[in-house]
Amino acid sequence: MNAVADVMQKASIIMDDLSSKPAVRRLFYAGAVLFLTAFILLPPILGISLKLDLVSQVLDNEALMARAKEAIFWSFSIALTIALLDLVAGLPMAWYIARSGSQLVSVIDALIDIPFIIPTVALGFSTLLFWTSPSSPISVLGVPKLSPGLALILLLHFAFSFPVIVRVMVGELLSYKSVYETAARTLGAKPFTVARTVTLPILRPALIAAFLLAFARSLSETGATIIVAGAFENGPVFIKNAKDAGLEGPMVLVSFTLILASITVFALIRILGTRLKIPINMVYPRPEAILSSARSARTRDIVMFVVFFLFVFIPSVYITFPALGALSDGTLGRAIAGEGVWSEYWQAMSLSYVIGFTATLINVAAGLPIAILIARKRLGKTLTTLLDAAVNVPIVVPSVALGVSLGYFWRSFSFLPEFWIIVFAHTAITYTYFVQAMAAAIEGIPEEMEETARTLGSKPLNVFRRIIMPLAKYSMFSGAILTFTRSVDETGATTAVSNQLKTAPVLLVSWVKHTVPATTSDIALGISFLILTSFVSLLALRLLVYRRR
């Protein structure tokens, strides 16, 4: 044991000493940038570019072109509508959580995360059942049941994008210094006027970020959308249908357009968003006094809660009812015994875990240096901004389009087994989550600590081990768990890249679409297992965060 410890210590001394050499440090960071370029940025661009010649198949086919154009139009229209609706509905909820001081806050705060915890494929099935099932409380109350299609997609996207807006805005409102609000109130402004003219303009970058995240989430979502879409097609559904029908040309065309258009739209919103002015010069004393009254606030809160429970919370958890049924109708026994469809399910589940774990490991190793480069602005202001933007590309691009492109790219290396193609696709899709979490954590550690540690004789790697790691380890775990959960739940890109192998969400989509003979109880239980794993992972994350506090 002592010999091993000695060797480890010597190795760590050598590594520490090496880290002090500028050339070694440059090589270390260059390796990470190379990985980012070769595995995250180039494959989506090159993959689709390799197949652009296939687009000619579609250009002459008017009917197919019209379908493709319509699908792309609906993707952006839905994303824009959802981001706006969620902002309108989510902002009062965020305000309530951050400011009201009500005893209900902790309960509501926990409930908000439910649609976030549930894998989107499960959310899709739950929404489908809630709004279309004859036994749903909606039908019982006499509300006409909906059919799969645009309305259901809107309801689904509203539900899963809602927590994104609330989370971002609660965080910002909590860290925002309320002294500005106090100052404005003492200067005679009513609460509504203060919110409109002081708080919201100051929080404008956060509003834009929240809007963009909700927009991206809606634009990118595939698995759940396929479940509730019926005959309706937005971009991701079109791609999935085209793939199933063996229509490569349309698939390439829509994927390419979505990738290009989403990057353009994001860049435009980022640029134009900073110029967006919230009107603050005019004050409307009478209407704003009415809107600030206790009665208005109460009405607002009631509407807010009705919207949340009816359109977000209940549709998200409705899956519980058929899942409970599955516990008593023998489905659970068949599931445990691995009978019928369940044998493939457990294989898919294991595959999801192995892929999630591998992709997370790769991202931790390759993402950490990039997170340091971004947090410490080691490449200067301009290059850091570019690097930051590059890291965000995977979450901006719809995952199914990304999957199509990644599939083409990695399959051109014929020696690569499909397992690794899926791993690389998941690595690209989850990369942003880990890098962003780590960059934010490192940014929070004053650089002076690193500098002081260096002047005390500590080599750069030693500083990282003894200062940065202990202070950022919880964020690193959080980032890793987010990456893992996102990978396990991923549907869109996996659908696009996989031919033989099926991960759990992909298998569940085929169950829901009845391409595999599975009962509602099977689907509900299968989805429940997936939820359970996500829940356990996120519970671990929460425990870590609480322990830190």
Place this chain on the structure above:
Amino acid sequence: MLRVLSLSKRFGAVRAVDDATFEVRDGEYLCILGSTGSGKTTLLRLIAGILRPDEGETYIDETLMNETPPEDRNVVYVPQTYALFPHMTVLENVMFGPVARRVPQKKAKEKAMSVLQLVRLDHRTDALPSELSGGMQQRVALARGLASGAKLLLLDEPLGALDARLRIELRGDLKRIAKDSGLTVIHVTHDQEEAMSIADRILILRKGRVQQHGTPFHVYRRPENLFVANFVGRTNFLEGIVDSRDREKTTVRLRQNMYIDVADTSHEREEYIIVAVREESTHLTRDDPGEGMNALDGEIIQLHFLGYSTRFEVKLKNGDRVSSLVSTDDPIGRVKMGDRVRVSFNPRNTLVYDYPTLGLRHELEVY
């Protein structure tokens, strides 16, 4: 010990440190005095190796350090925030340096304990930094620097975060510990009283350029330029023209044909000059101040009671303004606003400077 030669650092168009040259001797306590944004911290970070200079050289014990990383310079940098590691106890913080330099754990602990005794914190070894007062944190930061075995300690506004009384108390502690440990210290501050009371020598920095480097007494009594004369202490400036001179004195014509004598005889007739006189070198009187003394008539326009003394602002007949510090016990201190008084000062207590090309106001600008 430390030699800095023509050191420069730019951030975009801003020259944070501009051609700085100076030396610090072994065991010396140097204070770098300058206003906010004068380049003090940048200069310290250049010496520590945290920043790379655009030009110039840094030598420690005659070894060129430009390419040496911070961990190999044997120089400890203590930022204003102290940068105590929040996840480590006081003892772990203090042991950090020796452990980083691969001193065996036992010896590192002994060293840490001995410096903690020196800063009188050996009873708080298990406390986390967040459990300590500001003064204690400051002492832990100092102990951490001492334990690392470094010979040069760079303190960036070490007393800046403390209240006024504690600052005065800790000044003495800082110097005592530094001298007892044989350390060389560079201490950055914007507080001239702090610098005067603690430093062996002072270096004045303005807009990244070294203005003067010398003992506190020398800097105070013989400021080399108008900026230093204004920045260190409180000084009155009178603009005038050399009217006549002999071997012992020069007569200066102020505005509206008021005349004063100065001891300086280095300026030619008709030359534009600035006469500087410290406010504590001026006296208020109602009578004739006596032979050989300058006397200027004026009217009290403002007074500031400071407790131990009162500062009077006097508007002279020619419109110039002069301030004078009068002891609270002095009967002349009973004069009131609007009273006519005479401001007197000895020609030997004046300093004379060339009239600056860009004007007096520009020359005195801090930022």
